[in-house]
Amino acid sequence: MSMLRVTTCFSYSPVKAILHTRSSLPCIKPISAIVLANGWKVVNNNKRYHYTTQVDNLNNKNADEEPVTIYTGPLANVAKKLKLFSITSLGLGVGASPFIFAVDVPVPFVAKAALVGAAIATSAASTGLIQWVMSPYVTKITVSSNELSATEDTLPKKLNVHTLSFTAKEIITTVPVAAIQPATRIFTSWMINDPSAATARIGDKIVKPRTLLYVHPEVCEDEEAGVIKNVVNKTGIGKGF
Structure with a gap:
């Protein structure tokens, strides 16, 4: 692997770093780090130059926003x-x-x-x-990790409810917790009282949100259910029959 050295050039634009292979200038000495415009950073670690970009920060941000599963349907x-x-x-x-x-x-x-x-x-x-x-059967429920804290008393504002379409494709319905209430129809336990507040998609395709949902009451009301138990305590839940 060839050594990389760093030279700098000055112009009317912000300071930029140009990486050259097999080239050097006598005026440049080894440095520990250069922080450049737009978040670019060049680091000298044991005379080997590495660079990181804003993509690293973006990846960390996306990792923080990964959905967290708070309920999984047994069936x-x-x-x-x-x-x-x-x-x-x-x-x-x-x-x-x-x-x-x-x-x-x-x-x-x-x-x-x-x-x-x-x-x-x-x-x-x-x-x-x-x-x-x-069709109302909920396979799992996820929430954004940003809405969860280290305590189990967390109550998220929105839920991502996963159900199945006619052809068994996954439908993700995003609905505010405040729009959920107990259902009375058989084989359902939740209903969305304000369908306009919910959105749904199959992949990237926008579809009509499900307004009737079934989650297992015995799973949600278990003492070790965690966040979903807090949600059920807030919304209530039907018995499904």
């Missing part, structure tokens, strides 16, 4: 697999229905049509029931 994996299975079975039922008409059997066309219709209707009904039950 999160089951909910996702169940949705995928129901959609797959419906697709296979619809896709295989034309082959029934192609089979040469001594059955009237009306009977074949009734059989296909009954199979598709049954599959669609089961898929719709699973979607209705599992």
Whole structure:
């Protein structure tokens, strides 16, 4: 590895450092550090020059803003697999229905049509029931690390509620804690009383936020639940049935 030496040049602009490889000037002596404009820094450590930029500070800032999980649904994996299975079975039922008409059997066309219709209707009904039950299911809840302190008495202002779409993609609904209240519908425990205060997205796509949510009351009310227990104490929670 070649040695790097630092030279400086002066102009009307702020002082800048130009790194040269295999070049030196007699007027430059080894230095411990030079702090440059825009946060650039050149450091001499054991005659080896290193540089850091504002990107380091940006990375540290992003690390501080990483979301912290305060709740995880015990049936999160089951909910996702169940949705995928129901959609797959419906697709296979619809896709295989034309082959029934192609089979040469001594059955009237009306009977074949009734059989296909009954199979598709049954599959669609089961898929719709699973979607209705599992769509409010909350797989996890995260909050910004900036809203948490070292104590367990922290009450965040906003929650990032993770649910599943029809095709089992993750929907992230950001909602203020003040907009959450207990729900009365079966298979739900929370509802958003002001949908205009919530935002939702699937990846980078903005979607309609979920207004009905289900979190396990027994998990949230546990003595060791931490932050989510404080949230439930503030908002209340329905029993889901």
